[in-house]
Amino acid sequence: MPIELAHFALILALMLAAAQAWFGLAGPALRNERWQATAPFAACGQFVFVALSVGLLIHAFIDNDFSVKYVAENSNSALPLFYRVTAMWGAHEGSMLLWILVLSLWTLALVSRLRTLPPSFGARAIGVLGIISFGFLLFTLLTSNPFTRLIPAVPDGNDLNPVLQDPAFAVHPPILYMGYVGFSVSFALACAAMIEGRRDQLWAHWIRPWAVMAWAFLSCGIALGSWWAYYELGWGGFWFWDPVENASFMPWLAGTALIHSLAVTDKRGLFKSWTLLLAVSAFSLSLLGTFLVRSGVLVSVHSFAADPTRGVFILAFLVVMIGGALVLYAWRAPLMKSAAGFDFISRESFLLFNNILLAIATAVVFGGTLAPLIADTLKLGTLSVGPPYFNPSFLVPAVPLLALVALGMHTRWKRGGLGTARRPVLIAFGVALVLGLALSLGVYMHPLPLTPVGAVVGCWIILAALIDPVARLLRRQRVPANVLGMSVAHIGLGIFALGITFVQSNTIERDIALKPGQSTQLGEYVFQYLGGGDVEGPNYEGYRGKVSVTRHGQTVATLFPEKRHYWVQGTVQTTAAIDPGLSRDLLASLGDDVGAGAWSLRVQYRPLIRFVWIGALIMAIGGTISVIGRRERSAVGERSTSQSAAENRA
């Protein structure tokens, strides 16, 4: 199949995106119902041509068509078929195409749910999504075309970056983009609400499932990325505060604030303008992240090949999208007045604290990420910001945020107080206090000052989240999906907090040179180096060491860390050997051959590290449950939204 066909399909998609934007926005504005009804069809057509374009590019990879420059630069005939498919998103150009595909998938999802929205409102949202699509399609076609030919063709390609030759690379970018890009839907719906100047709060009800779904995908995507970095890079770290990681973490924090603020606006009609601002911010931070990653303004391990013309284009696009939305906000938000009030101690006030603390957390990450640029602007010289800034600063909002979760979940709306939940919440706190202190002082000793706090708070959140579903089950009542979803997500948060607490305070790692037969002790574990030998893979050769781990004289694990040399790109990569476990991970990775048969090794013991990813995954599952359950509810009952909202309040 000629790659020109894919190029052509993408140009058609661009034109359909323009049609989608025009009909979606001009249709309702000019009260032209036929135009308005055309927008969804343009969106479907756009999806078809984007998908065709992606399919043809993947085909060129499978086919080893090295006359396509992008294929020649990112694939090789010795590369296994599976990685030839995933190599499609292995570099800037293809990953932009994936970005666009994901955006058109979300648009398609919104189109399929249009009947739940007023026609003009839905059309406007589709129109806003059309502008975003148009911008990114134009960007790809003008500055990042993956369909350029390489003439003359090369006999073989340059191979995919070895770090990306991993099964996690098949799922991490698509899921991460589903989250990242997914906030475009809540952005578009918020813009539609502002364009219409709606004074009610129904828009919050409509945005909620989209924001929660995008948030769930993003949680999952970030967790996957962290897990992948952990085992692939072999340093044992799972979060590096790298600018690119921060670029995905900022929308997550803003998105977390958004889904909580949406709950207040939906149920109580409060925080309207703040919620709109968060909906705009979450996606704006996604766009900003795209700019930071792809323009070369920040130095990062994840950076794509930098090209200033791309930076200029995305910057112009940021001005149009974010600037436009904020102008709209300045114009329309004053209309959105909140009439109702609430007590100082009420669900509303807790959610307000939640939002303030999450906003501070976002600002901490934002400031740290952009600090090198700000210093550059103010001519303060070069500045490098890393974990020494982020770790302590982030704790400032994070600790109170987590400490308030258990109370916030059970405080009543409006009237204030904990009501009947008072006793179980206090009992949960008592149990958590005992458990947390036992864990941090008894089981895992040598705590940091904050370890007992983290342990108690983590346990408290989990126990408090269980109260509601357990009470309902004891009374033989059904647990509604929104209650279940919220409980599950908060249980995930508690597990996550426990994981972070103990992996930070009780990890032991050591760099040491060992000859075969020599060993080193980490806590209760003894790591013994047993020598090694050469290995050969399909597109690499390397050295594989053997390390046995014993505890109290019994063998627990045998680890085979590798150091690989990939022929084509000439890169060397260390692959850590990990013995995973729910309670601890044991790691060994190879450093260098230091001569006389000895190798430098890095060995690590990391307690509860799995809790970090499992917790994030459970949070994502919780979000998904609440969205799916909501769909059932609206399909089953004919109740109006205000009635079901009143019911939720009870």
Add this chain to the structure above:
Amino acid sequence: MTRFLLPLAFFALLLVVLVVGLKHAPDKSLIPSPLIGKSAPAFTLSSLFDPRESVSARDLGGRWSLVNVWGTWCVECRAEHPELLQIKQQGLVPIIGIDWKDNDDDAQAWLSQLGNPYDRVGADRDGRVAIDWGVYGAPETFLISPAGKVVHKKIGAMTADVWQREFLPLIQAATTR
């Protein structure tokens, strides 16, 4: 009312930072070679065509020359090959090739097929010499002065534009002085 303009004002400030960042972005991708102004690193490699002959730092110096690091596995090297042939035709400077982490048969076939722009080619089979030269990735081209000093380094493909704007002026400025 004004509080609703605050986000916009904040965004405007952010834009200033981003524009400045973008202006300075190209400097960050420039990786200055610590070798510039210093003597070319010593090396001795066996010739690609005849293992008994050697290619070494003594082939540099006494006149202007280029050192080009390449490999048959490198896509950009193929892209720059015609330009290297052009430079050879001009006859201004000889090009010394360092065939980096390559298979000798592939490299010989490549040169007989596409033409040989090099005066001499050393085979750096294990990549040791490239490390001494601080090579980040093929292709890279170094300009060596008659005094045997590294004058300029280009990471990435040599193009007519790069040759005329970055390399030629350096040679001409020195020879007309």
